[in-house]
Amino acid sequence: MVKETPFSRNFNALHLFLTGGIIIPAYLFQTNLSVRVAQVLLFAALSVVAGKRIKWTYFIIMVLSITFFNLVTPLGQVLVTVGPFTITSGALGNGLMKGFTIVGLVFISLFSIRPDLKLPGRLGGMIGRVFYYFERVIEGKKKVQARRLIASMDEILMELYAPGTTQEAVASESRRTTAAGYVAGALLVLGNWALLLV
């Protein structure tokens, strides 16, 4: 289930989640737009290292559309006037800041959250079971045929869980954080908090 990446090899899922959690306030307190853009690029790179597929077009459109809707309300010095549309420095700055903030939070989430992160209590146990069956459904994915979609799905489902049968017990392994993981985590946290001094 968990992809083999430098993150999965060196970080326990909970430790990685906490690393992301500690970075978030430092990221949100940042008021310098250039630094924030640099942070977003760093988090995007970390997401790629963590094995996540990033849809760049989605995120670019996200930043552009948020900025565009912010420009509708003029604020501060006029930069450019295009027909009836006026681009002001305050609105542009606010729009870009908001757009990058939102996208950056998604990237933090992408690199710091892994499927093997254990949620506490009964709910955590249920999620573990959902992942177990999900893996087995995915294994049978090749058998899904577009021409006989319902029949082929039936075959997979009957094989996995025939109605009325007992569900299988689920066991899962937990990975440990290595020394390199602790160092990288500490550097990430300290680096992002130190950027508040810039």
Add this chain to the structure above:
Amino acid sequence: MGALCLFFSTIEYLFPKPFPFFRLGLANLPILVMLPVVRPGYILLLVLLKVLGQGLINGTLASYVFLFSAAGSFSSAAVMLASQRIFGRHISLIGVSIFGAIASNAVQLFLSVTFIFGKTAWVIAPLFFTLGVVSGVAVGVFAQRFYDRSRWMSGIREYYG
């Protein structure tokens, strides 16, 4: 069924999207087919497992994407449960699916206008709702077929019935 929700959300990536923010909502299919079969509490638990599972697999659990997904999914489930209760046998899964899609889109649009884009974003509402209805019909048609024709579903209905 929770695993099936995740399976369908991965299948959804195979379909081309006309717009970057558009989602077909295939992950709601297992919720839709279980609506007439199980108690409301089970449906809400299934929704919770779906949104948490998606958040963990996609890594979006600590972002606005998760909040939008959770708000949209729970509001959609609540409206689908209500329409199922109100109209009973007079409504097909296609109708229920359309109600659910509209509820989910309304909540997500409200959240994006309030927290992300600002009031001017209401201009995209007609397009957003039109796409929502189209996806609601598509998912509803498939759900109804699966409900009527699947041997596995028939076994589930007997088991819970």
